[in-house]
Amino acid sequence: MSDFLISVIVSTYNRPDALRVVLSGLLRQSDRRYEIIVADDGSGAPTRAVVEEFAAKSPMPLHHVWHPDDGFRLSAIRNKGILRAEGSYLIFLDGDCVPQTDFVARHRMLAQAGMMITGSRILLGEQLTTRVVQGLPILDQGPGFWLVQRAKGQANKILPLFFRLPDISQRQVPGFKWRGIKGCNLAAWRTDIEMVNGFDETFTGWGHEDADFVARLYNAGIQRKKGFWSTEVLHLWHREAKRDQESPNRQKVLRRVESRETRAESGLDECRRQMS
Template structure:
């Protein structure tokens, strides 16, 4: 089946072939928990691609372990460590994705067992899906990382206790609501859409040339992607009360280059930059990106 025919079939059935792209850098313990959460999905993805922004051999070991345990292919796409270059790592992984729907996830965000099936259910042509997250505090994150706690399997009583102790910042994301018109009420709102939990059709992603790699250091490359998607007619669909993720606590990244990134985003919002990224995913589409698995 051709890619075009496959895309039409997926759109008609509303069950796209999902490639999950997990970006990571030098935190193999967190990546191990994320991959384990994806391996327990009620409906598995087509594949998981670890977008590695220059980690060492410990991360490669975690990926190999995940490959042996997961009921789907787990690939490892690596780029040399040149500072915070998450945009490039995600682009490299997206270029190798086989699915027609890309689900971007951060390497410190754990999924619930219904994560993939609910993303598939809400996927709709012409829209990207912006999920949300629940923040875990340092103490709970430590217990999750060493295997003492598994929040995705908690009952309501456990969640209420965690909220009372301040171990999670909110409980409303645990609600599960189906598709509805209100999910499109913020169709033109870019604020709050993050690539830690973002679903987008691969064709739409390619149409804007993916993430803009002129964003270096922490911050705003995901907002820039969303702004450019909207400029090309792709609108936002709200994933609240359907596809939350559990975010592990960590110290904030250095933000030395944030002012330059903010300026680039402001230019995009003002229409002063082309919606098609100058340095994006197209540079990897016709070359052999190194891939393990």
Template sequence: MKTAFIVLTYNRPDALLQVLKGLAVQCDSSHEVIIADDGSSQDIVKALVDVLPEFACQLRHVWHPDTGFTASRARNLAAAASTAEYLVFMDGDCIPNPGFVKAHARLLEPGFFVNGSRVLLSDALTQKIISNAVNLQSASFFDWIRWRLAGDVNKLIHLLPWPKALFRKEKKFRWKKIRSCNFGVWREDFLRVNGFDESFQGWGHEDADLVLRLHNSGVLRKNGFCATEVYHLWHKENSRSSESANRQRVFERMHTGLVRATVGIDDARLARDVTVTRLN
């Protein structure tokens, strides 16, 4: 079985490089990595190619023109380009923990999607990581304790791996802590609900909408705490001008039983403005 790690990015190659380094040391021939690029400038893309880590699996770059915040479309285009049976969606500023790939493999189960967890990092620690002064893949237990005491990380849950933890599964839709930056789903289930809904405008809650529709289709949530944590590099918040309208839209859909996206991966498969490049 093949698993695809789909990494969303936009004009932040320094952060993306750290994410790719974290995946490169964990992935093998049973995986593929796809960069879902939401319209980064071509100069940035070319510069990234020269410093990519070596992968034992196929690495591809899926790009479409910059028309604003269209993360759902970028993810759908990447998923449409994938040949994997299982998809793990990530953000290009979320570095996988050293056991991330194996943890997702242990937690995948028919009838469930995996909702991952994240650890927030400070601006100061982020700058050290970006400059290669700190390597999170080799950080010790005591490094993390020191960073927590200094306020550089918001929690230490990833230091307590518990892959067989109880109470992971949830039968009802719950809005809290839905993370499209760390989200595993069977390709078949993703296609059934027509992927992310591209009709959501701007930032916010397109991930909650996907989870709601998966639940409506009979796919249940399994939480990935103490197993699948990613380290979220600091950045200024994106504009949240659309957040309220998007939230209201999900609330309205909660009572409809909707399963399929209005504009989704079926449309992405027909796109003519997408560029797919093999990077290794």
């Protein structure tokens, strides 16, 4: 069963320069048993042009799902990506997170029945990000380059670039823990995602739709493993949106953890009906 098809769902919004780098990384994967779904939250023509360029040269299937720009609707476009995907295992990746060449292979190695994976990231600084989107081949750089970037504060960590840990027991997370949930690098089995009705589209504005997704999977009996020292992506710099810790979205997640709810209020089923 190790040859199951993986669908990498890349969410993006009006950042074609970053998306170009991410898709370049995906086309260099050592594991070739996967497809790419670009889940586009209403971007304009430049993003479409990048997707069409890469679709024309990708040896793997590459599809583009899009809906009109009507504010931040990440959950909705991810659900559309899920419905377009054909894989039995889904990896969610943000369009500004560059995967290393063994990214798909490492996720496959960690995949396990009854488990989801929350991956991790290496944060790149503004100056290094500018060089990357201007053409610096970031995946081809060696230890000397990365030591300099770490010293300059242009990378928050570098050791996971050169060392990999196996599927050790320390990866498993007991209970529901908010820490370490990264929607930019997250994986789960399609059957489990269907069971919880995908992402909840009632989460409006930016923030916590990823934690809600993980919480409902946990409530449904799906345990969590961390992808540290294995699945790190290079997260290109951008200004962080402020995430209010007392926001309605956060409070909704806390209520769901307490109530043990599993299904999204408006998720895959509702998305499927709207698209039919």
